[in-house]
Amino acid sequence: MLGGMLGEHGFFILACYGMSALVLGALALWIVIDGRLVRRRLDELELRGVRRRSAGREPS
Known part of the structure; x- marks a missing residue:
């Protein structure tokens, strides 16, 4: 039904959307x-x- 609304390439269009x-x-x-x-x-x-190096060093 929906494929028919999209014309003769409806199945291809729906398949592409599904795969995406x-x-x-x-x-x-x-x-x-x-x-x-x-x-x-x-x-x-x-x-x-x-x-991590970005964490800095702990004070001694």
């Missing part, structure tokens, strides 16, 4: 998962005593 939505969703999911993994690695390093 799928790819964007996958990228967003990847970013979220990767961010959590990076945060976990940083927390593990911090627990082991590794500090």
